[in-house]
Amino acid sequence: MSHEPLQTTPRQDQIVRLVRSQGYMANEDMAQHFSVAVQTIRRDVTYLAGLGLLCRHHGGATPVSTVENLDYDARQILNSAAKTAIGRYAAALIPDRSSLFINIGTTTEAFARALTNHRDLRIVTNNLHVASLVSGRADFHTVIAGGQLRPRDGAILGATAIETLSSFRTEFGVIGISGIEEDGTLLDFDLSEIQCARTIIRNSRRVLLLADHTKFSRRPMGRVGNLQDIDDLITDRPVSEAFQRHLDAAGVTLHVAENNV
Secondary structure, eight states: OOOOOOOOOHHHHHHHHHHHHHSOEEHHHHHHHHTSOHHHHHHHHHHHHHTTSEEEETTEEEEOOSSSOOOHHHHHHTTHHHHHHHHHHHHHTSOTTOEEEEOSSHHHHHHHHTTTTOOSOEEEESBHHHHHHHTTOTTOEEEEOOSEEETTTTEEESHHHHHHHHTOOEEEEEEEOSEEOTTOEEEESOHHHHHHHHHHHHTEEEEEEEOOGGGGGOOOSEEEEEGGGOSEEEESSOOOHHHHHHHHHHTOEEEEOOOOO
16 A cells, blocks of 8 residues: 655646745746746636645636645645655664654655664554555564544544553654744644553653744644653754744754755
């Protein structure tokens, strides 16, 4: 079973970023910006709206809500190149023969794909896709959390999942997140996901947070924790000066993954 991310064109990726930054963009303005026909932009907008990456309106497009999570397929596509770069960078921080948690999310799945050259890892995960991605390695010892499977994204959640995760203490906890406030508050959408993430944080000696730049503009309601709960932040763009001060105060190391994919 393949879990490779679906692909959009570079122009379509840029359209999503442009609409998110502007709040609304007319088709004519986007056509001028990209030097293409309006009909081409309309096709792109229709395609991206179908994926849930933006909202199509007569004559233009607006961003999707920042307080509701995207569908799994849409999250796979959005900033997939950045997620790949983050995953590769984070994987380089994990030594061979390490133990680690890997939680739910498309960025942590990109991380799991990047573990190809590692040896003798001990992995605990509540992400069925992650388990599938590493299942072919005979020298990887993988524990899948029990619990209720969420079919749309392969998440394993609930009290049994939390109990499984609580049974281990690992060297690394590799987690994704849905939103980050400017003050360093870590946010997510689903209470069950939040409880699993907190369990991983408590039981990891070093916590790596993987978050592309779009997470800084999203505002889920659920609070996972704050920067004091993590050790490393791996992202794809430099952060603001104010956020860097929060990182410094919390003792968090910032890593910016170069997007060369």
